[in-house]
Amino acid sequence: MGLLRNESFDTGCRIEVEQSEEHFHAHVELDGNVPIGPGDRVCVHGAPISIPFGGSAVYERTATVERAGPLVRAWIKLASYFDLAELYEVSFTPRRLR
Template sequence: MGLLREPSFDTPCRIAVEQSEAHFHAHVELEGDVAIQPGDKVRVHGAPIIVGFGESILIQRMATVQPAGPLLRAWTKLTAMGELKELYEVSFTTSRW
């Protein structure tokens, strides 16, 4: 067990993207019982997703989850206290590293 990062693992995920007058969002849902916590990183693999105005798309991809260790998790919570700040990091990549 590392203090900053736990071992990473791959998991399938579903990505829902919509761009319309009413909604502009991208949601990533990991398959299974994966609990994402403050400080964790999720990297979604594959080509960039392009959605035109008025369109929505649902895609299956693979993602790499890198859980934060106890020290990084505590630091993330501490630095985000009292602020509107994202506690999670999600990135999209076209390669495996």
């Protein structure tokens, strides 16, 4: 199983949520600026967050970080290359489109 998943650990996190005319976002920041790589998973624990329109809130929660193993990380990097390549499918023709 070491090739698929390496380690998992719990860490604190800060969740900033805003729902207004200017902003509609939810950002999660892990304590200690834990780096997240391709294939890693983050699960934030706690009840679902719901705020009224026009409101914003900040929550402190616990998150579990599950590191990807070398095989999963390589697969994600390869798959993302082909997903990115779809953006490059552009045709340049010398004639005008009708």
